[in-house]
Amino acid sequence: MTTNKTKIDTLVVGAGQAGVAMSEHLSRLGVPHLVLERKRIAEAWRTGRWDSLVANGPAWHDRFPGLEFEGLDPDAFAGKDQVADYFEAYARTFNAPIRTGVDVTQVVRNSDRPGFTVQTSDGVIEAQQVVVATGPFQRPVIPPIAVQASSVQQMHSAAYRNPQQLPEGAVLVVGAGSSGVQIADELQRAGKQVYLSVGAHDRPPRAYRNRDFCWWLGVLGEWDAETMQPGKEHVTIAVSGARGGHTVDFRKLAQQGMTLVGLTKGFDNGVVSFEANLAENIARGDENYLALLDAADAYIARNGLNLPEEPQAREILPDPQCLTQPLLELDLAKAGVSTIIWATGYSVDYSWLQVDAFKDNGKPKHQRGVSSEPGVYFVGLPWLSRRGSAFIWGVWHDAKHVADHIVKQRTYLNYRDASQRQAEHQASSQPVSLMGAR
Secondary structure, three states: OOOOOOEEEEEOOOHHHHHHHHHHHHHOOOOEEEEEEEOOOHHHHOOOOOOOOOOOOOOOOOOOOOOOOOOOOOOOOOOOHHHHHHHHHHHHOOOOOOOEEOOOOEEEEEOOOOOOEEEOOOOOEEEEEEEEEEOOOEEEEOOOOOOOOOOEEEEEEEHHOHHHOOOOOOOEEEEEEEEEHHHHHHHHHHOOOEEEOOOOEOOOEEEEOOOOOHHHHHOOOOOOOOOOOHHHOOOOOOOOOHHHOOOOEEEEEHHOOOEOOOOOOEEEEEEEOOOOHHHHHHHHHHHHHHHHHHHHHHHHHHHHHOOOOOOHHHHHOOOHHHHHHOEEEHHHHHHHHEEEEOOOOOOOOOEEEOOOEEOOOOOEEEEEEEEOOOOOOEEEOOOOOOHHHHHHHHHHHHHHHHHHHHHHHHHHOOHHHOHHHHHHHHHOOOOOOOOOOO
């Protein structure tokens, strides 16, 4: 570590979408700040996802208010590199003070003065406020049930890039949220035999009656929901912008040759067992899908909108055999499964943030990003303030709230009472001595 020391009012850790949004608002409000990023701006979009990944929302929706995607149709879905380029371009519009290639290794509160001491790979930083903008996708999670000693190749979805990197043989994809479904579909289209383990999920229509589901959740007020529905903590969303965007239909995937199975339960001597809940999980996903169609129809009728009818959206394909006669066990060797992909999400890593800002379960303790530790803030987390916090535009609005809070606190700290103002005025009014002048 070098001996460099920097003093700054506000330090932002992370230069992904949350860090860039935070920097914009701090710049607009005149707050001196610095953004540190261990790699490149929006690095996770470039190298932390598979090659064909696109945004799950259309370009008109998944962006910041101040800049559109250049050369992209508003209804199209931006590829991962386009998204990364977008954030780099956005940062340039206001000359964001971002320093890349710097790793933050420790943050501690000062015991004898305000603020925090921050250890980095490029020296020490003294900051009055620290904004944690590292996002939720930091540490890939593979559940403990994963087979330990096996000839089967295993990887998290974070390590998956394309079908060509996998060995010959069938694939078991565990997890049917957006990542799991898109990866399983890509592998099946590449000629792989795919088993997809489906847990609890929401399944919105990609679009309905000429409006994307992002639009419907907006006008129906769903993006502004401030609390998650009870029992939905582990429910993922199966939605895809791949190939121009389409509604995820598990029955259609089965018709194309994919084998659906229930929630993965465990492994024993090369045999994987599944919960007998596939039909239940699919049915609840259908209920979620149809409920959104009903809400959309009611909104159209209530507001007299002239949007085309779409009766075919309510047509449900017949249940495939893998749904009516679910597979409860799979011998990996006999089935020719050579790869298991765990699309089982991520956890956060705050080991470097050594402050009193966490619950007993290790999750941040905050109110709309304002931490229980004064001077520490969080931006970029799902449900930070509402359901929309997980989307790019939601991050921008959350960052605005946090920046406004920082300015308010700075105003309090800069307050001077009458005696202090008088003393400062007298000090500034003292004549400058010219003794010794020639």
